[in-house]
Amino acid sequence: MLQWGGAEVSNVAGEISLLAGLGLWATSFPRIRRKMFELFFYAHHLYILFMIFFLLHVAISFSCIMLPGFYLFLVDRYLRFLQSLRRVRLVSARILPCETLEINFSKTPGLSYNPTSVLFINVPSISKLQWHPFTITSNSNLEPEILSVVLKSEGTWSKKLYQMLSSPSSIDRLEVSVEGPYGPASTQFLRHDTLVMVSGGSGISPFISIIRELIFAATAYKCKTPQVILICSFKNSSDLTMLDLLLPVAGTPSAISNLQIKIEAYVTREKEPSFNNSKLLRTIWFKPDPTDGPVSAILGPNSWLWLGSIISSSFIIFLIIIGLITRYYIYPIDHNTWKVFSYSFRSFLNMLVICICIATTASAAVLWNKKQNAGEADQIQNLEESILSRTSPAGSWLYDAERESESLPHQSLVQAINVHYGERPDLKRILGDCKGPSVGILVSGPKKMRHEIATICSSGMADNLHFEFLSFIW
Template sequence: MDSNVVVKSSSPPSHEGIRTVRGAIRLFLVLVVFGGCVLLWVMIPTNTYKQIWQPRIRAKANSSTYFGSQGANLLVFTFPILFIAVLGCVYVHLGKTVNDYKMESSDGKTNRFAVRKQPMLVKGPLGIVSGIELAFFIMFIALLLWSFSTYLTNGFNQITPQSAAKSHEKVWEAKLESASLRLGLVGNICLALLFFPVARGSSILPLFGLTSEASIKYHIWLGNILMALFTAHGICYIIYWAVTDQISQMIQWAKTDISNIAGELALLCGLAMWVTTIPRIRRKMFELFFYTHYLYILFMVFFIFHVGVSYAGIMLPGFYLFLVDRYLRFLQSGRRARLVSSRVLPGESLELNFAKSPGLKYNPTSVMFINVPSISKLQWHPFTVTSNSNLEPEKMSVVVKEGPYGPASTHFLRHDNLVMVSGGSGITPFISIIRELIFMSTAFQCKLPKVTLICAFKNSSDLTILDLILPMSSTTPYDMSSLQIQIEAYVTRDTEPKTDNSMNLRAIWFKPLATDAPISAILGTNHWLWLGLIISSSFLMFLILIGIITRYYIYPIDHNTNQIFSFPLRSLLNMLAICISIAATASAAVLWNKRSNAKEAKQIQNIEGSSPTGTPNSQLYNADRELESLPQQSLVQATNVHYGQRPDLKKILFDCKGLSVGVLVSGPKKMRHEVATICSSGLAENMHFESISFSW
């Protein structure tokens, strides 16, 4: 079979230039800047860093009367990551400006790279893990072990019977105190990375080909390791204080040193969050898990009070970017979305159709968070988007039912054959992929992958969800004749089709309120450029504020021989400066874009209509009735329904031909593990696996 080709016969020179610039930005940021940050983390535990690098850095940075002792960490740890984030915004924006429907050829290099993404581990505490993920996980664990062992070796070398005797300690007690401190230092590495995966509008994750939804598992891994290390850190210190008759240290809140009680409060907040993440507790008492997780605010506040703001600069970048993202989501949460219509399916599924701004673009398998104030004003739940921003420029649709929480980043256009395996409502992300392919088959003259959809349902009534493959209404004409698609639907519990009215659908149209508005990007069509501006300007504003405070308030006290400025107060002032800077710059950007969003909303055509007469039957399973359009007829002809049986996934997948076969699975854990096992067996090297999980 021929390999896939580029959609357009030739790309404009400007597009090629943009791709070159994006490649250069990515290469520079990932290899040079990020590589330098990794090297720094490797060197921090060594004597070379402590005795040579750190004194030189502090001699230059900490001598400033505007930033004082925190200047070195701001320069070395905070600035490079925020620089990556800002240039990352430019990188993502340039990618959005290019209508890049390039289909990568299935050459040897692509296949060799894809092999590394094949699942290496299927069953285990980490879930389904690819070769690349496993390699980076092992390297990260190696970094933790290297850091702890190096810290420990250097620390123990300074402990002698003579030095211990001067402190009125035994050697093992001194070593216990040293090991306790080092456990906390290693835990800080995890904390420095903890918030990157949960920043939904991250500009750093796309540089590594990741999405926030697909990276949640990394947040879980980091959180578990972090809490294990911090818990050991706290317990070891309590034991040390107990055996050395210093138990009163537990309630110490030092003015110019480490605050022990603040660290204990941070640990208690972390333990409360950690306990509620146990899968059984999270599933059965989701609200407890949800609300307890807001303790992350107190956790970070007390952590900064514990270690001091100067040292906290090492962990600041990830949390800073998370705060920017979180505040923008807070501003966006005040908007009421315009609900246009819905389709009620017999299988306990509900399609909601919202009006959206034509300028809002999103990828297939994207996720939208929805809040229903009458249920809870705080809880936002993720739903897979089934619509397509190209095929339906003025509408955004989601299916409400329990389903997959988040997609992996998919590159389905590079394959010769695309096999999508779903169970139940796991089909929802695949609906958006099929709609994308429908659009491409209509808009471009190109070779698209052959599509096979394998979907399993419990009951016949669940089959009606297949009607959602075609949009309810679309302003963009489309044609399915050039799309090679085959749908194999399996009904496991019913042995024959039902003949009653259980296959009826209900279409409902709503009259929106005057306060409702189409869904739009809070920062407009140039969202990423505005985000980069917010990050850079807010950090600059923070530097100015803290520079003024340090120079005219903190510095005069610190350089008075009789007094040292309070560490907790300094930390509080820094936290206030960060919050004020982010709130001011983000609010200004949102207000500036609010005008353009309002103008665009007025230009959107009125897509509400009158309620349709009658209740339509399922278009796919009432084939005797006259079909209303060619796309519906094509879909019916491409669908086979199998009653009373389950799909033989091994046979289906091994029968797929082509140099590159993309296998996407979205469904229950057992199904995902079965498909992952087949793809990782090594019996078919042309398979490239991707999983969309039902849970985080």
């Protein structure tokens, strides 16, 4: 067990790698991952020890069965590291009384992403090491200068952030770093005739981005969009203010009236409204800082082309360098006897050259794109003025529908909302009444809700239901 062989497999390295892997596995159970997220997060940095000692254990030639996947991971991880070094510009935050935040970042117009994408956020004043993923609710086409995420105050980290921003003496600037956005390569929501979206609590977040995508499609392309039925369940009436986030902070085109949308909101724990109308949604604005920059694609608008170039060129350079070292340095001394240069030494040498090649090519690509796209950041210097001129008045349009009656987008959504108190949605009846050749069923919420709807869709009561769930349980 204590043998570290030169010309054979190293047992010690394998044992260390195994222990690191067991640590990763032990902290991945759902109960630990959800209730002790920090332990789960920090323990997963053991992957570094796992991979290093795994390669030292089996030698580089035997590790080629997993090298492609890990090579791609190294490229992505280094690009994320470069992106996280820059502080991003935080424009505003909408604070809801249900302990929910919508955070609005400045972004370059060239950054595009699909609905249901996520963004990893780090706030150094709370924790320099913790990164948390949140759903993006904005639409890159409808809001070319703004990127928004929604977070619910549930865990320790999110509660600290909510208290920091919602306090009467809230700060006027917050240092934030981001990684992403990451999301699906494509979406197929427009292929259905009817779109039924069922959410529970904060599970409504990904549906906000889908609704805004449909608003853009109805506005820009004048195409026929699916009829939308949003079924959302909340515990308390204060949670209804999350419906305020359906419309962006910078205003909405009047073409939303062309969107066929019906919202059925259920408040399960209250028989009648108990919402304090004095505590409505409020918006705070942050002061700009010269050191902050907009959220932008780390490799520019042609990211896939640049990513392919980094992967291929770095690997070719790695092959050339390791070939030259082997031919002109290792082989003349060792002659493939493995007595002078052991398995472990050659594995370490390969790992070192791989890391150097990836870091060099990726850094060069990022610096080149940063120089080329420097002018794009100048387009958003007057971002606050342009947004303020298009921003709706403070407060909740849901609870102040009379004041907002002159606003067509707000009026259209208020008329589409039907609130039910003290009951749960009869999902079997609602889904059974959906007509049309193709009905898309999107679910985002608790596990029990997903299983219930999946059972209904697979029961055979209708052959036009197409089930898909969106899971955001980390």
